Amino acid sequence: MLRPLDYALRNIVVRGHLKLIDPDGKSHEYGDPSAKTVIARIADRATERRIALNPGLNIGEAFADGRLTLEQGTIYDFLEAILQDLDPYEWPRWTRFIDSFRYITRWIQQYNPAPRAKRNIAHHYDIDGSIYDLFLDPDRQYSCAYFERPDQSLEDAQLAKKRHIAAKLDLQQGQKVLDIGSGWGGLALYLAQSAHVDVTGITLSEEQLKVSRERAEKSGLARSVDFQLIDYRALKGTFDRIVSVGMFEHVGVNHYRTFFRKVYELLADDGVAMIHSIGRFDGPGTTNQFIAKYIFPGGYIPALSEVFPPIEHERLISTDVEILRLHYAMTLRHWRQRFRASWHTLSERFGEKFCRVWEFYLAGSETAFRYQGLMVFQIQLSKNQDALPLTRDYIFETERDLRRDNAGDMKQPAGTAK
Known part of the structure:
Protein backbone atom coordinates (compact mmCIF):
# COMPACT_ATOMS: atom_id res chain seq x y z
CA MET A 1 0.00 0.00 0.00
CA LEU A 2 1.33 3.43 -0.89
CA ARG A 3 2.29 5.24 2.30
CA PRO A 4 0.47 8.52 1.56
CA LEU A 5 -2.78 6.65 0.83
CA ASP A 6 -2.38 4.45 3.91
CA TYR A 7 -1.64 7.49 6.08
CA ALA A 8 -4.63 9.40 4.75
CA LEU A 9 -7.06 6.52 5.30
CA ARG A 10 -5.83 5.97 8.86
CA ASN A 11 -6.69 9.59 9.63
CA ILE A 12 -9.92 9.72 7.63
CA VAL A 13 -11.78 6.51 8.49
CA VAL A 14 -12.93 6.83 12.09
CA ARG A 15 -16.54 5.71 12.66
CA GLY A 16 -16.65 3.40 9.65
CA HIS A 17 -14.72 0.17 9.14
CA LEU A 18 -12.89 -0.30 5.85
CA LYS A 19 -10.78 -3.23 4.71
CA LEU A 20 -8.83 -2.35 1.58
CA ILE A 21 -7.07 -5.11 -0.33
CA ASP A 22 -4.06 -3.80 -2.24
CA PRO A 23 -2.77 -5.09 -5.63
CA ASP A 24 -0.53 -7.62 -3.82
CA GLY A 25 -3.55 -9.14 -2.09
CA LYS A 26 -2.63 -7.74 1.33
CA SER A 27 -5.52 -6.47 3.45
CA HIS A 28 -5.28 -3.11 5.27
CA GLU A 29 -7.82 -2.29 7.96
CA TYR A 30 -9.05 1.19 8.94
CA GLY A 31 -11.53 2.60 11.44
CA ASP A 32 -13.74 0.99 14.07
CA PRO A 33 -13.90 -2.84 13.83
CA SER A 34 -17.29 -2.83 15.59
CA ALA A 35 -18.84 -0.81 12.75
CA LYS A 36 -20.30 -2.22 9.54
CA THR A 37 -17.42 -3.66 7.51
CA VAL A 38 -16.80 -2.63 3.92
CA ILE A 39 -14.28 -4.63 1.88
CA ALA A 40 -12.83 -3.10 -1.29
CA ARG A 41 -10.10 -4.30 -3.64
CA ILE A 42 -7.74 -2.23 -5.80
CA ALA A 43 -6.84 -4.11 -8.98
CA ASP A 44 -3.39 -2.76 -9.83
CA ARG A 45 -0.58 -0.40 -8.84
CA ALA A 46 -1.49 2.20 -11.45
CA THR A 47 -5.01 2.48 -10.00
CA GLU A 48 -3.59 2.74 -6.48
CA ARG A 49 -1.32 5.61 -7.56
CA ARG A 50 -4.12 7.42 -9.35
CA ILE A 51 -6.41 7.20 -6.33
CA ALA A 52 -3.69 8.54 -4.04
CA LEU A 53 -2.85 11.35 -6.46
CA ASN A 54 -6.36 12.58 -7.22
CA PRO A 55 -9.11 10.77 -5.26
CA GLY A 56 -11.82 13.28 -6.26
CA LEU A 57 -11.73 11.95 -9.83
CA ASN A 58 -9.98 8.62 -9.72
CA ILE A 59 -12.01 6.77 -7.09
CA GLY A 60 -15.06 7.19 -9.30
CA GLU A 61 -13.21 6.31 -12.49
CA ALA A 62 -11.65 3.22 -10.90
CA PHE A 63 -15.08 2.03 -9.75
CA ALA A 64 -16.61 2.73 -13.16
CA ASP A 65 -13.84 0.79 -14.92
CA GLY A 66 -14.02 -2.16 -12.53
CA ARG A 67 -10.53 -1.52 -11.10
CA LEU A 68 -11.95 -0.70 -7.66
CA THR A 69 -14.39 -3.43 -6.67
CA LEU A 70 -16.53 -4.01 -3.60
CA GLU A 71 -16.34 -7.50 -2.10
CA GLN A 72 -18.57 -6.57 0.82
CA GLY A 73 -20.92 -3.59 0.86
CA THR A 74 -21.84 -1.13 -1.88
CA ILE A 75 -20.06 1.89 -3.30
CA TYR A 76 -22.30 4.01 -1.06
CA ASP A 77 -21.01 2.09 1.99
CA PHE A 78 -17.44 2.63 0.79
CA LEU A 79 -17.93 6.38 0.33
CA GLU A 80 -19.75 6.72 3.64
CA ALA A 81 -16.86 5.04 5.48
CA ILE A 82 -14.47 7.60 3.96
CA LEU A 83 -16.57 10.75 3.89
CA GLN A 84 -18.48 10.75 7.16
CA ASP A 85 -15.40 11.91 9.09
CA LEU A 86 -13.41 13.45 6.25
CA ASP A 87 -11.40 16.58 6.80
CA PRO A 88 -10.10 17.59 3.34
CA TYR A 89 -6.80 18.55 4.90
CA GLU A 90 -6.16 14.89 5.74
CA TRP A 91 -5.57 14.07 2.06
CA PRO A 92 -1.98 14.36 0.81
CA ARG A 93 -0.94 17.94 0.10
CA TRP A 94 -0.75 17.51 -3.66
CA THR A 95 -4.51 16.74 -3.79
CA ARG A 96 -5.16 20.12 -2.16
CA PHE A 97 -2.98 21.74 -4.80
CA ILE A 98 -5.17 20.22 -7.50
CA ASP A 99 -8.30 21.59 -5.82
CA SER A 100 -6.71 25.02 -5.41
CA PHE A 101 -5.73 25.14 -9.07
CA ARG A 102 -9.24 24.11 -10.10
CA TYR A 103 -10.70 26.85 -7.88
CA ILE A 104 -8.47 29.51 -9.43
CA THR A 105 -9.42 28.39 -12.95
CA ARG A 106 -13.07 27.53 -12.30
CA TRP A 107 -14.32 30.52 -14.32
CA ILE A 108 -13.14 28.68 -17.45
CA GLN A 109 -15.20 25.57 -16.67
CA GLN A 110 -18.22 27.67 -15.72
CA TYR A 111 -18.16 29.92 -18.74
CA ASN A 112 -21.60 29.06 -20.15
CA PRO A 113 -22.64 31.15 -23.16
Whole structure:
Protein backbone atom coordinates (compact mmCIF):
# COMPACT_ATOMS: atom_id res chain seq x y z
CA MET A 1 0.00 0.00 0.00
CA LEU A 2 1.33 3.43 -0.89
CA ARG A 3 2.29 5.24 2.30
CA PRO A 4 0.47 8.52 1.56
CA LEU A 5 -2.78 6.65 0.83
CA ASP A 6 -2.38 4.45 3.91
CA TYR A 7 -1.64 7.49 6.08
CA ALA A 8 -4.63 9.40 4.75
CA LEU A 9 -7.06 6.52 5.30
CA ARG A 10 -5.83 5.97 8.86
CA ASN A 11 -6.69 9.59 9.63
CA ILE A 12 -9.92 9.72 7.63
CA VAL A 13 -11.78 6.51 8.49
CA VAL A 14 -12.93 6.83 12.09
CA ARG A 15 -16.54 5.71 12.66
CA GLY A 16 -16.65 3.40 9.65
CA HIS A 17 -14.72 0.17 9.14
CA LEU A 18 -12.89 -0.30 5.85
CA LYS A 19 -10.78 -3.23 4.71
CA LEU A 20 -8.83 -2.35 1.58
CA ILE A 21 -7.07 -5.11 -0.33
CA ASP A 22 -4.06 -3.80 -2.24
CA PRO A 23 -2.77 -5.09 -5.63
CA ASP A 24 -0.53 -7.62 -3.82
CA GLY A 25 -3.55 -9.14 -2.09
CA LYS A 26 -2.63 -7.74 1.33
CA SER A 27 -5.52 -6.47 3.45
CA HIS A 28 -5.28 -3.11 5.27
CA GLU A 29 -7.82 -2.29 7.96
CA TYR A 30 -9.05 1.19 8.94
CA GLY A 31 -11.53 2.60 11.44
CA ASP A 32 -13.74 0.99 14.07
CA PRO A 33 -13.90 -2.84 13.83
CA SER A 34 -17.29 -2.83 15.59
CA ALA A 35 -18.84 -0.81 12.75
CA LYS A 36 -20.30 -2.22 9.54
CA THR A 37 -17.42 -3.66 7.51
CA VAL A 38 -16.80 -2.63 3.92
CA ILE A 39 -14.28 -4.63 1.88
CA ALA A 40 -12.83 -3.10 -1.29
CA ARG A 41 -10.10 -4.30 -3.64
CA ILE A 42 -7.74 -2.23 -5.80
CA ALA A 43 -6.84 -4.11 -8.98
CA ASP A 44 -3.39 -2.76 -9.83
CA ARG A 45 -0.58 -0.40 -8.84
CA ALA A 46 -1.49 2.20 -11.45
CA THR A 47 -5.01 2.48 -10.00
CA GLU A 48 -3.59 2.74 -6.48
CA ARG A 49 -1.32 5.61 -7.56
CA ARG A 50 -4.12 7.42 -9.35
CA ILE A 51 -6.41 7.20 -6.33
CA ALA A 52 -3.69 8.54 -4.04
CA LEU A 53 -2.85 11.35 -6.46
CA ASN A 54 -6.36 12.58 -7.22
CA PRO A 55 -9.11 10.77 -5.26
CA GLY A 56 -11.82 13.28 -6.26
CA LEU A 57 -11.73 11.95 -9.83
CA ASN A 58 -9.98 8.62 -9.72
CA ILE A 59 -12.01 6.77 -7.09
CA GLY A 60 -15.06 7.19 -9.30
CA GLU A 61 -13.21 6.31 -12.49
CA ALA A 62 -11.65 3.22 -10.90
CA PHE A 63 -15.08 2.03 -9.75
CA ALA A 64 -16.61 2.73 -13.16
CA ASP A 65 -13.84 0.79 -14.92
CA GLY A 66 -14.02 -2.16 -12.53
CA ARG A 67 -10.53 -1.52 -11.10
CA LEU A 68 -11.95 -0.70 -7.66
CA THR A 69 -14.39 -3.43 -6.67
CA LEU A 70 -16.53 -4.01 -3.60
CA GLU A 71 -16.34 -7.50 -2.10
CA GLN A 72 -18.57 -6.57 0.82
CA GLY A 73 -20.92 -3.59 0.86
CA THR A 74 -21.84 -1.13 -1.88
CA ILE A 75 -20.06 1.89 -3.30
CA TYR A 76 -22.30 4.01 -1.06
CA ASP A 77 -21.01 2.09 1.99
CA PHE A 78 -17.44 2.63 0.79
CA LEU A 79 -17.93 6.38 0.33
CA GLU A 80 -19.75 6.72 3.64
CA ALA A 81 -16.86 5.04 5.48
CA ILE A 82 -14.47 7.60 3.96
CA LEU A 83 -16.57 10.75 3.89
CA GLN A 84 -18.48 10.75 7.16
CA ASP A 85 -15.40 11.91 9.09
CA LEU A 86 -13.41 13.45 6.25
CA ASP A 87 -11.40 16.58 6.80
CA PRO A 88 -10.10 17.59 3.34
CA TYR A 89 -6.80 18.55 4.90
CA GLU A 90 -6.16 14.89 5.74
CA TRP A 91 -5.57 14.07 2.06
CA PRO A 92 -1.98 14.36 0.81
CA ARG A 93 -0.94 17.94 0.10
CA TRP A 94 -0.75 17.51 -3.66
CA THR A 95 -4.51 16.74 -3.79
CA ARG A 96 -5.16 20.12 -2.16
CA PHE A 97 -2.98 21.74 -4.80
CA ILE A 98 -5.17 20.22 -7.50
CA ASP A 99 -8.30 21.59 -5.82
CA SER A 100 -6.71 25.02 -5.41
CA PHE A 101 -5.73 25.14 -9.07
CA ARG A 102 -9.24 24.11 -10.10
CA TYR A 103 -10.70 26.85 -7.88
CA ILE A 104 -8.47 29.51 -9.43
CA THR A 105 -9.42 28.39 -12.95
CA ARG A 106 -13.07 27.53 -12.30
CA TRP A 107 -14.32 30.52 -14.32
CA ILE A 108 -13.14 28.68 -17.45
CA GLN A 109 -15.20 25.57 -16.67
CA GLN A 110 -18.22 27.67 -15.72
CA TYR A 111 -18.16 29.92 -18.74
CA ASN A 112 -21.60 29.06 -20.15
CA PRO A 113 -22.64 31.15 -23.16
CA ALA A 114 -25.89 29.97 -24.74
CA PRO A 115 -24.38 27.43 -27.24
CA ARG A 116 -22.19 25.82 -24.59
CA ALA A 117 -25.03 25.80 -22.06
CA LYS A 118 -27.19 23.89 -24.56
CA ARG A 119 -24.43 21.33 -25.18
CA ASN A 120 -23.95 20.85 -21.45
CA ILE A 121 -27.67 20.25 -20.93
CA ALA A 122 -27.83 17.84 -23.87
CA HIS A 123 -24.99 15.79 -22.31
CA HIS A 124 -27.22 14.78 -19.40
CA TYR A 125 -30.82 15.25 -20.51
CA ASP A 126 -30.95 14.49 -24.23
CA ILE A 127 -30.38 10.79 -23.71
CA ASP A 128 -32.72 7.82 -23.67
CA GLY A 129 -35.52 8.98 -21.38
CA SER A 130 -36.27 5.45 -20.24
CA ILE A 131 -33.32 5.81 -17.85
CA TYR A 132 -35.24 8.35 -15.81
CA ASP A 133 -38.42 6.28 -15.76
CA LEU A 134 -36.52 3.60 -13.87
CA PHE A 135 -35.48 5.67 -10.85
CA LEU A 136 -37.48 8.92 -10.73
CA ASP A 137 -41.12 9.27 -9.70
CA PRO A 138 -43.75 9.07 -12.50
CA ASP A 139 -43.75 12.88 -12.79
CA ARG A 140 -39.99 12.82 -13.47
CA GLN A 141 -39.19 15.34 -10.77
CA TYR A 142 -35.40 15.45 -11.05
CA SER A 143 -34.75 17.73 -8.09
CA CYS A 144 -34.91 17.64 -4.31
CA ALA A 145 -38.19 16.36 -2.89
CA TYR A 146 -39.76 17.89 0.21
CA PHE A 147 -40.23 15.32 2.97
CA GLU A 148 -42.96 16.41 5.36
CA ARG A 149 -42.20 13.26 7.39
CA PRO A 150 -39.30 10.77 7.26
CA ASP A 151 -41.42 7.81 6.09
CA GLN A 152 -43.04 9.67 3.20
CA SER A 153 -42.85 7.99 -0.19
CA LEU A 154 -40.84 9.59 -2.99
CA GLU A 155 -44.02 10.25 -4.97
CA ASP A 156 -45.70 12.02 -2.06
CA ALA A 157 -42.56 13.98 -1.21
CA GLN A 158 -42.21 15.23 -4.79
CA LEU A 159 -45.85 16.28 -4.76
CA ALA A 160 -45.21 18.04 -1.44
CA LYS A 161 -42.28 19.87 -3.11
CA LYS A 162 -44.60 21.22 -5.80
CA ARG A 163 -47.13 22.27 -3.17
CA HIS A 164 -44.44 24.03 -1.16
CA ILE A 165 -43.22 25.96 -4.19
CA ALA A 166 -46.73 26.84 -5.33
CA ALA A 167 -47.52 28.16 -1.85
CA LYS A 168 -44.42 30.35 -1.77
CA LEU A 169 -45.31 31.86 -5.14
CA ASP A 170 -48.65 33.09 -3.69
CA LEU A 171 -50.33 32.43 -7.02
CA GLN A 172 -53.52 34.22 -8.10
CA GLN A 173 -55.82 32.95 -10.81
CA GLY A 174 -54.98 34.24 -14.29
CA GLN A 175 -51.40 35.24 -13.53
CA LYS A 176 -48.55 34.70 -16.00
CA VAL A 177 -45.84 32.40 -14.64
CA LEU A 178 -42.38 31.67 -16.02
CA ASP A 179 -40.65 28.37 -15.22
CA ILE A 180 -36.91 28.68 -16.02
CA GLY A 181 -35.53 25.21 -16.59
CA SER A 182 -38.89 23.46 -16.83
CA GLY A 183 -37.54 19.91 -17.12
CA TRP A 184 -40.15 17.40 -18.24
CA GLY A 185 -42.93 19.85 -17.41
CA GLY A 186 -44.24 18.46 -14.15
CA LEU A 187 -44.08 21.66 -12.09
CA ALA A 188 -45.50 23.87 -14.86
CA LEU A 189 -48.43 21.49 -15.37
CA TYR A 190 -49.04 21.31 -11.63
CA LEU A 191 -49.12 25.10 -11.26
CA ALA A 192 -51.45 25.53 -14.21
CA GLN A 193 -53.81 22.83 -12.98
CA SER A 194 -53.84 23.69 -9.28
CA ALA A 195 -53.82 27.50 -9.44
CA HIS A 196 -55.39 28.20 -12.86
CA VAL A 197 -52.47 30.26 -14.10
CA ASP A 198 -50.79 30.49 -17.50
CA VAL A 199 -47.28 29.07 -17.49
CA THR A 200 -44.38 29.48 -19.90
CA GLY A 201 -41.77 26.79 -19.40
CA ILE A 202 -38.34 27.15 -20.98
CA THR A 203 -35.63 24.52 -21.41
CA LEU A 204 -32.49 23.88 -23.45
CA SER A 205 -33.19 20.15 -23.72
CA GLU A 206 -34.88 19.05 -26.92
CA GLU A 207 -35.87 15.74 -25.35
CA GLN A 208 -37.45 17.47 -22.36
CA LEU A 209 -39.26 19.91 -24.64
CA LYS A 210 -40.77 17.05 -26.65
CA VAL A 211 -41.98 15.21 -23.55
CA SER A 212 -43.31 18.40 -21.93
CA ARG A 213 -45.38 19.34 -24.96
CA GLU A 214 -46.78 15.82 -25.23
CA ARG A 215 -47.78 15.93 -21.56
CA ALA A 216 -49.47 19.31 -21.98
CA GLU A 217 -51.53 17.99 -24.89
CA LYS A 218 -52.41 14.76 -23.12
CA SER A 219 -53.56 16.55 -19.97
CA GLY A 220 -55.64 19.14 -21.85
CA LEU A 221 -53.45 21.99 -20.59
CA ALA A 222 -51.83 23.01 -23.88
CA ARG A 223 -53.71 26.32 -23.89
CA SER A 224 -52.49 27.14 -20.38
CA VAL A 225 -48.89 25.87 -20.58
CA ASP A 226 -46.46 26.85 -23.34
CA PHE A 227 -43.10 25.08 -23.43
CA GLN A 228 -40.28 26.70 -25.43
CA LEU A 229 -36.71 25.77 -26.38
CA ILE A 230 -34.93 29.00 -25.48
CA ASP A 231 -32.10 30.27 -23.32
CA TYR A 232 -33.29 32.42 -20.43
CA ARG A 233 -31.08 35.27 -21.65
CA ALA A 234 -33.02 35.49 -24.92
CA LEU A 235 -36.49 35.56 -23.39
CA LYS A 236 -38.61 38.71 -23.42
CA GLY A 237 -41.85 39.67 -21.74
CA THR A 238 -43.25 40.33 -18.27
CA PHE A 239 -44.35 37.71 -15.76
CA ASP A 240 -46.23 37.94 -12.47
CA ARG A 241 -44.33 34.99 -11.07
CA ILE A 242 -40.97 33.39 -11.91
CA VAL A 243 -39.83 30.03 -10.62
CA SER A 244 -36.64 28.09 -11.23
CA VAL A 245 -36.04 24.64 -9.75
CA GLY A 246 -32.75 22.81 -10.20
CA MET A 247 -31.58 25.06 -13.04
CA PHE A 248 -29.43 27.59 -11.17
CA GLU A 249 -26.72 24.95 -10.69
CA HIS A 250 -26.17 25.13 -14.47
CA VAL A 251 -25.89 28.92 -14.71
CA GLY A 252 -22.20 29.18 -13.77
CA VAL A 253 -20.75 31.57 -11.24
CA ASN A 254 -19.60 33.90 -14.02
CA HIS A 255 -23.20 34.50 -15.04
CA TYR A 256 -25.00 35.12 -11.73
CA ARG A 257 -25.41 38.84 -12.28
CA THR A 258 -26.72 38.19 -15.78
CA PHE A 259 -29.22 35.66 -14.41
CA PHE A 260 -30.61 37.92 -11.70
CA ARG A 261 -30.60 40.93 -14.01
CA LYS A 262 -32.81 38.91 -16.36
CA VAL A 263 -35.09 37.90 -13.49
CA TYR A 264 -35.46 41.59 -12.63
CA GLU A 265 -36.23 42.52 -16.24
CA LEU A 266 -38.85 39.80 -16.67
CA LEU A 267 -40.54 40.22 -13.29
CA ALA A 268 -43.59 42.49 -12.94
CA ASP A 269 -43.25 45.36 -10.47
CA ASP A 270 -45.46 43.54 -7.96
CA GLY A 271 -44.17 40.11 -8.97
CA VAL A 272 -42.60 37.30 -6.99
CA ALA A 273 -39.76 34.95 -7.97
CA MET A 274 -38.54 31.78 -6.27
CA ILE A 275 -35.16 30.14 -6.92
CA HIS A 276 -34.64 26.56 -5.74
CA SER A 277 -31.05 25.33 -5.98
CA ILE A 278 -28.45 23.08 -4.42
CA GLY A 279 -26.05 25.05 -2.27
CA ARG A 280 -23.07 24.53 0.02
CA PHE A 281 -22.66 25.37 3.70
CA ASP A 282 -18.89 25.74 3.65
CA GLY A 283 -18.33 28.66 1.30
CA PRO A 284 -17.24 28.91 -2.35
CA GLY A 285 -15.62 25.83 -3.85
CA THR A 286 -15.33 23.78 -7.01
CA THR A 287 -17.41 21.13 -8.73
CA ASN A 288 -16.40 17.55 -7.97
CA GLN A 289 -14.18 16.42 -10.83
CA PHE A 290 -16.08 13.18 -11.49
CA ILE A 291 -19.43 15.00 -11.64
CA ALA A 292 -18.00 17.71 -13.90
CA LYS A 293 -16.49 15.18 -16.31
CA TYR A 294 -19.20 12.53 -16.51
CA ILE A 295 -22.50 13.99 -15.28
CA PHE A 296 -22.93 17.78 -15.31
CA PRO A 297 -20.27 19.57 -17.38
CA GLY A 298 -20.30 23.29 -16.68
CA GLY A 299 -22.28 22.86 -13.47
CA TYR A 300 -21.48 24.43 -10.11
CA ILE A 301 -23.07 24.37 -6.66
CA PRO A 302 -22.91 27.85 -5.12
CA ALA A 303 -22.50 29.07 -1.59
CA LEU A 304 -25.06 31.61 -0.40
CA SER A 305 -22.23 34.12 -0.10
CA GLU A 306 -21.90 33.92 -3.91
CA VAL A 307 -25.63 34.25 -4.56
CA PHE A 308 -26.68 37.23 -2.47
CA PRO A 309 -24.25 39.85 -3.87
CA PRO A 310 -25.63 39.60 -7.45
CA ILE A 311 -29.19 39.58 -6.06
CA GLU A 312 -28.46 42.79 -4.19
CA HIS A 313 -26.61 44.32 -7.12
CA GLU A 314 -29.59 43.75 -9.42
CA ARG A 315 -31.94 45.48 -6.93
CA LEU A 316 -33.97 42.42 -6.04
CA ILE A 317 -35.28 42.01 -2.50
CA SER A 318 -34.86 38.68 -0.72
CA THR A 319 -38.22 38.22 0.97
CA ASP A 320 -37.75 34.67 2.27
CA VAL A 321 -34.92 32.14 2.52
CA GLU A 322 -35.32 28.50 3.50
CA ILE A 323 -32.64 25.83 3.84
CA LEU A 324 -33.59 22.20 3.18
CA ARG A 325 -30.87 20.19 4.90
CA LEU A 326 -31.28 16.43 4.51
CA HIS A 327 -34.19 16.41 2.06
CA TYR A 328 -31.94 15.83 -0.95
CA ALA A 329 -30.02 13.04 0.78
CA MET A 330 -33.36 11.32 1.36
CA THR A 331 -34.38 11.92 -2.25
CA LEU A 332 -31.12 10.50 -3.56
CA ARG A 333 -31.47 7.41 -1.40
CA HIS A 334 -34.80 6.64 -3.09
CA TRP A 335 -33.26 7.24 -6.53
CA ARG A 336 -30.20 5.11 -5.76
CA GLN A 337 -32.27 2.22 -4.44
CA ARG A 338 -34.54 2.31 -7.48
CA PHE A 339 -31.55 2.54 -9.80
CA ARG A 340 -29.94 -0.52 -8.23
CA ALA A 341 -33.22 -2.40 -8.42
CA SER A 342 -33.29 -1.70 -12.18
CA TRP A 343 -29.62 -2.64 -12.72
CA HIS A 344 -30.32 -5.64 -14.95
CA THR A 345 -32.53 -3.63 -17.29
CA LEU A 346 -30.13 -0.70 -17.39
CA SER A 347 -27.03 -2.83 -17.96
CA GLU A 348 -28.70 -4.63 -20.87
CA ARG A 349 -29.49 -1.30 -22.52
CA PHE A 350 -26.44 0.77 -21.67
CA GLY A 351 -23.73 -1.52 -20.35
CA GLU A 352 -22.15 -2.19 -16.98
CA LYS A 353 -19.83 0.83 -17.05
CA PHE A 354 -22.74 3.22 -17.59
CA CYS A 355 -24.48 1.70 -14.57
CA ARG A 356 -21.38 2.03 -12.39
CA VAL A 357 -20.88 5.67 -13.44
CA TRP A 358 -24.44 6.53 -12.48
CA GLU A 359 -24.41 4.53 -9.28
CA PHE A 360 -21.26 6.35 -8.22
CA TYR A 361 -22.89 9.69 -9.09
CA LEU A 362 -25.99 8.90 -7.02
CA ALA A 363 -24.04 7.43 -4.09
CA GLY A 364 -21.47 10.23 -4.09
CA SER A 365 -24.19 12.86 -4.20
CA GLU A 366 -26.08 11.31 -1.29
CA THR A 367 -22.97 11.14 0.89
CA ALA A 368 -22.16 14.75 -0.03
CA PHE A 369 -25.55 15.89 1.29
CA ARG A 370 -25.22 13.78 4.43
CA TYR A 371 -21.59 14.46 5.31
CA GLN A 372 -19.93 17.05 3.07
CA GLY A 373 -21.84 20.28 3.53
CA LEU A 374 -24.35 20.31 0.66
CA MET A 375 -27.94 21.48 1.11
CA VAL A 376 -30.78 23.03 -0.89
CA PHE A 377 -31.88 26.65 -0.61
CA GLN A 378 -35.07 28.34 -1.71
CA ILE A 379 -34.81 32.11 -2.08
CA GLN A 380 -37.98 34.12 -2.64
CA LEU A 381 -37.48 37.45 -4.41
CA SER A 382 -39.50 40.53 -5.30
CA LYS A 383 -39.01 44.13 -6.41
CA ASN A 384 -40.86 45.65 -3.47
CA GLN A 385 -41.66 44.73 0.10
CA ASP A 386 -45.43 44.92 -0.37
CA ALA A 387 -45.64 42.11 -2.93
CA LEU A 388 -46.40 39.45 -0.31
CA PRO A 389 -48.39 39.09 2.93
CA LEU A 390 -46.72 40.34 6.08
CA THR A 391 -46.21 36.91 7.68
CA ARG A 392 -45.49 33.42 6.33
CA ASP A 393 -48.93 32.14 7.36
CA TYR A 394 -50.09 32.26 3.75
CA ILE A 395 -47.54 29.56 2.85
CA PHE A 396 -48.87 27.09 5.41
CA GLU A 397 -52.50 27.91 4.63
CA THR A 398 -52.00 27.42 0.89
CA GLU A 399 -50.13 24.17 1.44
CA ARG A 400 -52.98 22.93 3.61
CA ASP A 401 -55.54 23.73 0.92
CA LEU A 402 -53.42 22.14 -1.81
CA ARG A 403 -52.84 19.05 0.33
CA ARG A 404 -56.60 18.65 0.64
CA ASP A 405 -56.99 19.01 -3.13
CA ASN A 406 -54.12 16.61 -3.85
CA ALA A 407 -55.78 13.95 -1.73
CA GLY A 408 -58.57 13.90 -4.31
CA ASP A 409 -58.43 14.05 -8.07
CA MET A 410 -54.85 15.42 -8.32
CA LYS A 411 -53.14 12.43 -6.77
CA GLN A 412 -51.77 11.41 -10.17
CA PRO A 413 -49.74 14.24 -11.79
CA ALA A 414 -51.23 15.67 -14.96
CA GLY A 415 -50.00 14.03 -18.13
CA THR A 416 -47.59 11.70 -16.35
CA ALA A 417 -44.20 11.63 -18.05
CA LYS A 418 -43.40 8.66 -20.26
